[in-house]
Amino acid sequence: MIELEGLTKRYGEKMAVNHLTFTVRPGIVTGFLGPNGAGKSTTMRMLLGLDRPTAGDVRIDGQHYDRLKDPLKYIGALLDAKAMHGGRSAFNHLLCLAQSNGIPRARVHEVLDTVGLTAVARKKAKGFSLGMGQRLGIAGALLGDPRILMFDEPVNGLDPEGIHWIRNLMKSLAAQGRTVFVSSHLMSEMALTADHLVVIGQGRLLADTSMADFIRQNSRSYVRIRSPQRERLLDVLHGAGITVVESGGEALEVDGSKSEHIGELAAQHQLVLHELSPQQASLEEAFMQLTAESVEYHAHSDPSLGATAPTAAPPGAPPAGQQQAPQWGNDWKKG
Numbered sequence: 001m002i003e004l005e006g007l008t009k010r011y012g013e014k015m016a017v018n019h020l021t022f023t024v025r026p027g028i029v030t031g032f033l034g035p036n037g038a039g040k041s042t043t044m045r046m047l048l049g050l051d052r053p054t055a056g057d058v059r060i061d062g063q064h065y066d067r068l069k070d071p072l073k074y075i076g077a078l079l080d081a082k083a084m085h086g087g088r089s090a091f092n093h094l095l096c097l098a099q100s101n102g103i104p105r106a107r108v109h110e111v112l113d114t115v116g117l118t119a120v121a122r123k124k125a126k127g128f129s130l131g132m133g134q135r136l137g138i139a140g141a142l143l144g145d146p147r148i149l150m151f152d153e154p155v156n157g158l159d160p161e162g163i164h165w166i167r168n169l170m171k172s173l174a175a176q177g178r179t180v181f182v183s184s185h186l187m188s189e190m191a192l193t194a195d196h197l198v199v200i201g202q203g204r205l206l207a208d209t210s211m212a213d214f215i216r217q218n219s220r221s222y223v224r225i226r227s228p229q230r231e232r233l234l235d236v237l238h239g240a241g242i243t244v245v246e247s248g249g250e251a252l253e254v255d256g257s258k259s260e261h262i263g264e265l266a267a268q269h270q271l272v273l274h275e276l277s278p279q280q281a282s283l284e285e286a287f288m289q290l291t292a293e294s295v296e297y298h299a300h301s302d303p304s305l306g307a308t309a310p311t312a313a314p315p316g317a318p319p320a321g322q323q324q325a326p327q328w329g330n331d332w333k334k335g
């Protein structure tokens with residue numbers, strides 16, 4: 001279990017993490033989401049004792065990180081896959097970590113096998129691709145067989161097979177009763193992996209809830225209907241007191257009624273339906289809805305580039321929701 005209590009980090013004028021209080025529980029995958037610069041990495045660094053909180057507290061199974069004896073046996077983390085000695089082989093990199101944490105040499109072979117790097121174990125890490133580096137970082141996190149695992153953007157650079165593998169790995173680690181805390185900007189991936197979400201924006205807690213509740217609370221769900229007898233169907237729906245949104249095109253959208261009810265009404269009036277489909281917004285839409293006001297960095301269309309170019313929102317700029325599409329999902333970072 002990871003417990004944060006009023007955790008705060010200030011860098012000069014910048015409040016990177018602002019009084020965060022939440023608990024990451026065992027047995028489930030908890031996703032950690034937020035727009036660029038929201039404070040996710042800073043939070044994770046404080047958890048590992050790499051950054052000192054300005055105020056507040058964070059505990060790993062009830063203890064501060066720097067009090068843990070052989071910390072890799074308590075918490076394994078992938079923060080920055082490139083943060084390793086490139087001149088060392090994958091095997092030696094892991095062996096050094098193992099020796100400094102009282103972990104037997106045989107475990108190095110096991111984790112190399114788990115992440116699929118046995119064949120390149122003697123190759124220098126600096127020659128590794130981004131995806132291989134991620135796998136090596138994940139091997140390091142698994143080395144101490146810890147009860148708590150934390151991954152910052154673990155699918156970065158992985159190919160589809162690798163993404164599928166890490167998704168199943170995280171789920172199986174949680175199913176074994178471990179605490180799994182993972183950040184990602186890939187919403188579609190997060191939707192498939194996480195059971196619970198912690199969402200932050202500008203260092204503050206925005207949500208701490210189950211995936212299903214998060215999507216329900218931050219998005220619209222409706223039923224989409226198409227019928228060749230559209231006008232008659234509209235009369236029937238209006239007659240039943242159902243409010244219909246005409247979305248342009250031939251489809252109708254109904255909020256607040258179940259598809260079963262609409263289907264039964266149509267059947268009673270012998271109306272043909274070509275479509276009757278409940279629609280639930282995606283995690284991505286719900287995330288953008290919730291965080292629109294917290295996005296600090298936006299892209300604006302530049303016709304000369306034929307694409308979008310990033311700019312920081314100037315002080316006093318209109319709220320993010322009134323600007324052009326937030327681009328939190330792209331790869332660029334502020335300098």
Ligand SMILES: Nc1ncnc2c1ncn2[C@@H]1O[C@H](COP(=O)(O)OP(=O)(O)OP(=O)(O)O)[C@@H](O)[C@H]1O
Nearest residue numbers: 011014016034035036037038039040041042043333
């Ligand atoms: N060492 C530092 N010195 C000064 N400011 C920092 C430092 N580290 C982070 N910040 C600032 O703190 C804020 C939070 O940064 P952080 O990297 O934690 O965000 P993040 O949510 O991980 O972002 P991203 O999704 O882009 O990785 C940002 O405004 C960042 O510029």
